[in-house]
Amino acid sequence: MKSRYKWGILAPGKMAAKFTGGLKLLENAELYAAGSRDAARAEKFAHDNGFEKFYGSYEELAGDPDVDIVYIASPHSHHHEQTLLCLKNRKAVICEKAFALNSRQVEEMVAEADRNNLFLMEALWPPFQPYHKKAKELVRSGIAGRIVHLQTYFSFIPPYDPNDRKFNPSLGGGSLLDIGIYPVIDVLTFMGVPDDIEAVADFAETGAEVSLSAIFKYNDGRMATIYSSYRTNNGIGCNILCEKGNITASRGRDMNQRVFLDLHGQNREEFVFSPPAMGYHWEAEEVMRCLDEERNESRIVPLSFSLNLIRTLDRIRKAAGISFPNE
Ligand SMILES: NC(=O)c1ccc[n+]([C@@H]2O[C@H](COP(=O)([O-])OP(=O)(O)OC[C@H]3O[C@@H](n4cnc5c(N)ncnc54)[C@H](OP(=O)(O)O)[C@@H]3O)[C@@H](O)[C@H]2O)c1
Known part of the structure; x- marks a missing residue:
């Protein structure tokens, strides 16, 4: 168990800056090194955020023997290659969502971590958030009865910028892997892996896909509808419709998180x-807790969840006709 872990940031862009803000809240996280494809970008990020070192290549960052943990924040298309690079250099890795472009890539990443006996986790936001944890607790308690339908968006x-990763298919662009992944996380968390998937998309x-609707069907009659889009603005949330009432969970424009339980008007909370x-910072804290406890996998975001997630995303893509040129 270390008193402090040296963090390396790989691909210091917009998300890396936000994650670093979280690291700054943690006493056992040392802002150690930033690595970019461009030395000047790495230097600026390191300087602006108080990192000790910077590197003009990912290979140099991964090769620094003092780096304990690498956080990968590049576009989805590069996660597979960069995770393998860090694992081969014996680093613990937390990699942004989507973990990679497809299940074949994620399976290889998981196998490499396993082979090297190293920690690996997908940086998933919802499992650490109070609104998501509360909704999960209410569903598990059975207070609203069995789920009949889940609407999530x-x-x-x-x-619109054709060069931005969000609109560039060769970078894994499109709403599904970027934001549609959150509704899919909801469904897998609250209902499990579906038996059938139908999906349509607009491009x-x-x-790059910019609007997606999917229907998940379960053999026991349950269903879920999934919506993600760059063409409307309704934020993130879900309505869990159950036999005895409804649970609504969302993050509002004011950034407050709300869970509303309504037992068909009889009881509202x-x-x-x-x-x-x-x-x-909750994600970073979990990485360091696992390393403290000599665990290679998080119990909050287990690799089995990430595998179910990417396999479900593959199924949606197949149903909706979404493909990436570099697969
Ligand atoms: N968890 C969350 O809440 C959340 C929120 C937003 C984004 N994300 C995830 O974070 C990741 C990065 O998103 P972002 O918005 O931060 O991306 P970004 O700012 O567009 O790019 C991040 C970094 O990736 C590298 N990069 C950019 N374009 C590239 C290209 N064409 N080829 C190779 N590398 C490229 C650059 O690093 P160099 O300086 O090394 O070139 C860049 O600084 C995505 O996977 C996204 O899904 C997560």
Whole structure:
């Protein structure tokens, strides 16, 4: 068990800056090194955020023997290659969602971590958030009865830029792996892996999918509808419709998280959570807790969940006709 872990940031872009904000809240996290494809970008990020070292290549970052943990925050298309690079250099790895482009890549990443006896986790936001944990607790308690239908969504309107990773199919662009992954996390968390999936999508001029609707069906009659889009702006949330009432869970525009339990008007209860920050520090804290306890896998985001997630995303893509050129 170490008193402090030296963190390395691989691909210091927008998300890396937010995650670093979380690391700054943790006493046992040392802001050690940033690695970019471009030395000047790495230097600026290191300087702006108080990292001790910077590297102009990912290979140099991964090869630094003092780095304990690497956080990977590149576009999805590069997660597979960069995770393998870090694992081969014997680093613990937390890699942003989507973990990779497809299940074949994630299976290889998991196998490499296993072979090297190293820690690996997908950086998933919902499992650490109070609203998600409360909704899960209510579902598990059975207070609203059995789930009949789950409606879950995430949409926002980013500026259209064909070069941005969100609209570039060769970077894994499209709403599904970027934000549609959250509704899929909801369904897998609250209902498990579906038996059948139907899906349709709409595409931008670049070929990237920009709106997606999917229906998940279970052999016992349960269903879920999933929506993600860059063309509307309704944020993130879900309605869990159950036999004895409904559970609504969302994060509002004010960033407060709310869970509303309504037992068909008989009993109503609202739970409001106001986390002090985005909560990325909870993910980093979990990585260091696992390393303290000499565990290679998180119990909060186990690799089996990440495998179910990417396999479900593959099934949605197949049903909706979404493909990436570099697969
Ligand atoms: N958990 C969350 O809440 C959350 C929120 C937003 C995003 N994310 C995830 O974080 C990851 C990064 O998203 P972002 O918005 O931060 O991306 P970004 O700012 O567009 O890019 C991040 C970094 O990736 C590298 N990069 C950019 N374009 C590249 C290209 N064409 N080829 C190779 N590398 C490229 C660059 O690093 P270099 O300086 O090394 O070139 C860049 O600084 C995505 O997987 C996304 O899904 C997660």
